[in-house]
Amino acid sequence: xxxxxxxxxxxxxxxxxxxxxxxxxxxxxxxxxxxxxxxxxxxxxxxxxxxxxxxxxxxxxxxxxxxxxxxxxxxxxxxxxxxxxxxxxxxxxxxxxxxxxxxxxxxxxxxxxxxxxxxxxxxxxxxxxxxxxxxxxxxxxxxxxxxxxxxxxxxxxxxxxxxxxxxxxxxxxxxxxxxxxxxxxxxxxxxxxxxxxxxxxxxxxxxxxxxxxxxxxxxxxxxxxxxxxxxxxxxxxxxxxxxxxxxxxxxxxxxxxxxxxxxxxxxxxxxxxxxxxxxxxxxxxxxxxxxxxxxxxxxxxxxxxxxxxxxxxxxxxxxxxxxxxxxxxxxxxxxxxxxxxxxxxxxxxxxxxxxxxxxxxxxxxxxxxxxxxxxxxxxxxxxxxxxxxxxxxxxxxxxxxxxxxxxxxxxxxxxxxxxxxxxxxxxxxxxxxxxxxxxxxxxxxxxxxxxxxxxxxxxxxxxxxxxxxxxxxxxxxxxx
Amino acid sequence: xxxxxxxxxxxxxxxxxxxxxxxxxxxxxxxxxxxxxxxxxxxxxxxxxxxxxxxxxxxxxxxxxxxxxxxxxxxxxxxxxxxxxxxxxxxxxxxxxxxxxxxxxxxxxxxxxxxxxxxxxxxxxxxxxxxxxxxxxxxxxxxxxxxxxxxxxxxxxxxxxxxxxxxxxxxxxxxxxxxxxxxxxxxxxxxxxxxxxxxxxxxxxxxxxxxxxxxxxxxxxxxxxxxxxxxxxxxxxxxxxxxxxxxxxxxxxxxxxxxxxxxxxxxxxxxxxxxxxxxxxxxxxxxxxxxxxxxxxxxxxxxxxxxxxxxxxxxxxxxxxxxxxxxxxxxxxxxxxxxxxxxxxxxxxxxxxxxxxxxxxxxxxxxxxxxxxxxxxxxxxxxxxxxxxxxxxxxxxxxxxxxxxxxxxxxxxxxxxxxxxxxxxxxxxxxxxxxxxxxxxxxxxxxxxxxxxxxxxxxxxxxxxxxxxxxxxxxxxxxxxxxxxxxxxxxxxxxx
Numbered sequence: 001x002x003x004x005x006x007x008x009x010x011x012x013x014x015x016x017x018x019x020x021x022x023x024x025x026x027x028x029x030x031x032x033x034x035x036x037x038x039x040x041x042x043x044x045x046x047x048x049x050x051x052x053x054x055x056x057x058x059x060x061x062x063x064x065x066x067x068x069x070x071x072x073x074x075x076x077x078x079x080x081x082x083x084x085x086x087x088x089x090x091x092x093x094x095x096x097x098x099x100x101x102x103x104x105x106x107x108x109x110x111x112x113x114x115x116x117x118x119x120x121x122x123x124x125x126x127x128x129x130x131x132x133x134x135x136x137x138x139x140x141x142x143x144x145x146x147x148x149x150x151x152x153x154x155x156x157x158x159x160x161x162x163x164x165x166x167x168x169x170x171x172x173x174x175x176x177x178x179x180x181x182x183x184x185x186x187x188x189x190x191x192x193x194x195x196x197x198x199x200x201x202x203x204x205x206x207x208x209x210x211x212x213x214x215x216x217x218x219x220x221x222x223x224x225x226x227x228x229x230x231x232x233x234x235x236x237x238x239x240x241x242x243x244x245x246x247x248x249x250x251x252x253x254x255x256x257x258x259x260x261x262x263x264x265x266x267x268x269x270x271x272x273x274x275x276x277x278x279x280x281x282x283x284x285x286x287x288x289x290x291x292x293x294x295x296x297x298x299x300x301x302x303x304x305x306x307x308x309x310x311x312x313x314x315x316x317x318x319x320x321x322x323x324x325x326x327x328x329x330x331x332x333x334x335x336x337x338x339x340x341x342x343x344x345x346x347x348x349x350x351x352x353x354x355x356x357x358x359x360x361x362x363x364x365x366x367x368x369x370x371x372x373x374x375x376x377x378x379x380x381x382x383x384x385x386x387x388x389x390x391x392x393x394x395x396x397x398x399x400x401x402x403x404x405x406x407x408x409x410x411x412x413x414x415x416x417x418x419x420x421x422x423x424x425x426x427x428x429x430x431x432x433x434x435x436x437x438x439x440x441x442x443x444x445x446x447x448x449x450x451x452x453x454x455x456x457x458x459x460x461x462x463x464x465x466x467x468x469x470x471x472x473x474x475x476x477x478x479x480x
Numbered sequence: 481x482x483x484x485x486x487x488x489x490x491x492x493x494x495x496x497x498x499x500x501x502x503x504x505x506x507x508x509x510x511x512x513x514x515x516x517x518x519x520x521x522x523x524x525x526x527x528x529x530x531x532x533x534x535x536x537x538x539x540x541x542x543x544x545x546x547x548x549x550x551x552x553x554x555x556x557x558x559x560x561x562x563x564x565x566x567x568x569x570x571x572x573x574x575x576x577x578x579x580x581x582x583x584x585x586x587x588x589x590x591x592x593x594x595x596x597x598x599x600x601x602x603x604x605x606x607x608x609x610x611x612x613x614x615x616x617x618x619x620x621x622x623x624x625x626x627x628x629x630x631x632x633x634x635x636x637x638x639x640x641x642x643x644x645x646x647x648x649x650x651x652x653x654x655x656x657x658x659x660x661x662x663x664x665x666x667x668x669x670x671x672x673x674x675x676x677x678x679x680x681x682x683x684x685x686x687x688x689x690x691x692x693x694x695x696x697x698x699x700x701x702x703x704x705x706x707x708x709x710x711x712x713x714x715x716x717x718x719x720x721x722x723x724x725x726x727x728x729x730x731x732x733x734x735x736x737x738x739x740x741x742x743x744x745x746x747x748x749x750x751x752x753x754x755x756x757x758x759x760x761x762x763x764x765x766x767x768x769x770x771x772x773x774x775x776x777x778x779x780x781x782x783x784x785x786x787x788x789x790x791x792x793x794x795x796x797x798x799x800x801x802x803x804x805x806x807x808x809x810x811x812x813x814x815x816x817x818x819x820x821x822x823x824x825x826x827x828x829x830x831x832x833x834x835x836x837x838x839x840x841x842x843x844x845x846x847x848x849x850x851x852x853x854x855x856x857x858x859x860x861x862x863x864x865x866x867x868x869x870x871x872x873x874x875x876x877x878x879x880x881x882x883x884x885x886x887x888x889x890x891x892x893x894x895x896x897x898x899x900x901x902x903x904x905x906x907x908x909x910x911x912x913x914x915x916x917x918x919x920x921x922x923x924x925x926x927x928x929x930x931x932x933x934x935x936x937x938x939x940x941x942x943x944x945x946x947x948x949x950x951x952x953x954x955x956x957x958x959x960x961x962x963x964x965x966x967x968x969x970x971x972x973x974x975x976x
Contacts, residue, residue: 386616402660414653421649433630466547
């Protein structure tokens with residue numbers, strides 16, 4: 001008998017989304033602020049339910065949804081990011097008449113990601129993937145009167161649709177050859193794809209399809225434009241949440257369904273990982289828009305996580321999974337901090353065209369001390385300075401490459417990590433060392449609150465890593 | 481052992497760093513910093529007097545599990561290698577704070593907080609017995625120093641701080657690769673993960689592949705050589721030392737973690753590297769070249785602080801050279817050089833800072849005759865310069881004498897190279913002294929005031945220590961000899 005209680009986190013979340021949408025109809029613009037609190041509470045409740053369900057396992061709906069350590073861990077990532085974003089958005093959506101749409105879209109996107117994490121069937125995976133994607137396309141263009149936001153949304157939509165088509169095409173090959181769409185089923189009936197051009201083709205199509213979402217070079221072109229143009233909080237959801245959805249889907253597709261074709265895809269991922277991290281870091285060096293810099297840094301970080309596909313050991317996967325969680329907090333935090341700065345700039349100067357320019361970070365240490373301090377912690381964490389989540393995850397992930405004897409990969413990764421320090425430190429330099437004549441500003445409460453939560457987790461994963469690492473290991477066991 | 485004394489001397493500076501950050505005025509900040517540093521000094525003195533210098537065992541050990549699934553533990557301990565360096569930090573920091581007592585710094589709360597944070601991190605490196613913890617503290621030393629240089633530094637501070645940060649960060653990352661290699665090799669052999677430094681070093685000899693052993697050794701060595709710094713990895717040093725504020729330069733001088741790594745990590749595994757003789761030759765050659773090249777560079781400098789910075793490269797060469805000497809007394813000499821160099825350079829940088837503040841320049845040619853107006857400074861600076869050039873009766877002499885004499889047994893060629901530098905060392909010290917302190921007074925400086933009471937006091941105390949340990953080195957040298965005998969006996973076991 002299927003145990004439907006496994007679905008309570010998803011049901012809670014979707015229920016919240018519907019309630020928010022419904023109540024929004026009856027509220028006027030001034031009272032819509034409560035929707036933010038309601039949505040945050042719903043996400044929080046769902047998060048707590050997922051934490052309570054850690055360790056439970058089960059299958060639902062004719063084995064199309066699987067609940068295990070891997071899926072629950074990634075749900076934690078998605079919900080944590082959603083929680084941070086929804087708290088910070090309370091300020092962002094203030095006075096906006098479309099508040100309910102923003103929150104319900106964000107919640108549905110998160111629900112889509114959660115179903116991807118649980119998907120045990122390629123069709124379910126695809127549908128859930130599209131649920132998340134469609135919601136985020138709309139979110140990216142949420143600032144309807146801002147042409148940059150619209151451009152971001154349009155690019156994201158076009159390229160996203162193309163990648164979805166490629167992925168579906170790949171799935172059709174896999175289905176055609178194996179006669180099933182069930183992920184473990186594909187692995188059992190893989191024979192016909194082995195050594196055939198069709199196998200190679202389906203691997204290429206799946207890498208391309210998923211590579212867009214993960215923003216692997218050369219499928220990353222949309223990411224900088226979209227992350228830069230979208231409202232910062234949406235970028236936060238995209239970089240910290242939606243990208244991880246790509247990873248969990250890729251883990252399932254390649255490490256479970258197509259594991260027999262490992263010889264075909266492992267080299268491809270090795271090349272992609274190296275060029276992704278190198279290009280991301282090198283291009284990030286010259287950016288003057290902080291959001292664009294964070295976008296390229298996000299590309300680079302995807303490169304690090306992709307190393308897990310090359311190393312393919314339990315340590316590597318645990319490292320990659322832990323990295324996904326850490327990156328969720330670090331990147332979401334950094335984007336929220338940027339959002340706070342953008343908010344500040346726009347409230348001072350309404351028509352600023354580049355509110356996220358690095359020049360606006362001048363003297364932030366004095367103007368917005370809490371934001372600047374949090375941003376510094378996020379940036380140092382992204383660079384991998386010890387006692388932060390970023391260090392702990394890099395430690396495990398990079399260590400695993402040495403364990404597997406891939407010294408060249410470790411050297412490339414570590415050199416990249418050193419390059420990245422340069423552009424992260426530059427933002428810190430602007431915040432603390434360059435003077436600015438601006439006034440001290442009252443920092444918007446919701447942004448600050450969300451950042452502080454993220455800081456707590458970034459430091460907690462760094463200091464008290466054991467429980468996080470334990471669950472990452474458990475999640476890795478599902479794959480290997 | 482009821483009081484976790486090592487944890488206290490690491491945590492107190494960090495705790496007070498946070499407290500100091502929240503102080504409102506300069507007065508509160510400096511009092512809080514002084515209180516913390518005196519507390520650390522008191523605890524270290526207590527530890528020193530309860531320290532048994534006849535054994536090379538770890539003392540005052542502490543242990544707690546941290547990340548059991550990766551074998552990472554919170555493990556602290558101190559022995560004759562680390563004790564003098566902890567003492568050095570504990571002694572100099574309070575006087576450094578007194579030295580800056582009346583300075584008008586912007587943001588005094590952050591300034592003192594960073595001094596304390598650096599102290600905590602540096603002492604942490606010396607007492608950590610777990611590689612993970614070691615590396616954490618190792619990297620943490622970077623952050624406060626980065627801010628120190630980039631907030632209070634000189635004109636080229638941004639470039640200098642970023643250069644220093646990235647340069648040494650790359651060194652650390654390569655070292656981290658070495659640690660990973662060691663860790664997984666040992667994990668494979670014993671079946672359980674363990675990051676303990678002593679455990680990993682003892683497993684090194686059992687690694688089957690000779691190539692792996694060489695690679696691990698080189699990776700670790702690179703990390704330490706960059707930090708020491710040894711030629712040709714020294715180019716971050718002059719920029720960082722010169723651009724740093726006086727207190728920052730002194731903190732850099734106290735950052736003896738690179739040399740410490742040589743004794744703690746490199747020497748115990750040296751006999752088990754397949755290409756041992758090559759490694760020894762590399763270390764000795766880099767040491768000797770650093771001594772000579774550093775001295776020449778110092779000779780060519782126009783800026784007093786830059787000269788002192790290059791003399792630091794030259795002096796740290798003795799550490800590398802002595803370590804490669806592989807005789808108990810040469811190794812002890814190298815350890816003593818670290819201790820002695822920390823004391824001497826502290827005064828030299830303080831003197832540079834005072835001169836720069838008083839006259840507005842550090843260019844040696846523009847100075848002159850300062851001794852007439854600043855007699856107290858002249859006396860103390862003279863003593864430091866004499867100690868630095870190796871005058872008998874002061875600490876520098878003992879260290880350099882031990883290194884040169886006993887390294888000669890195994891590495892005569894490199895010692896001869898190093899000895900060539902002695903005359904140059906004497907030359908640049910004496911010329912600099914002559915042209916800044918004596919000679920014709922440059923009247924454009926007007927009426928200069930001598931150093932203040934707090935500055936005199938703090939510099940004089942360190943100067944007296946240089947004299948004291950120069951005449952009676954045994955309080956710290958004995959424990960160094962005990963430990964270096966153990967290190968060298970490992971070589972004997974391996975048949976060197």
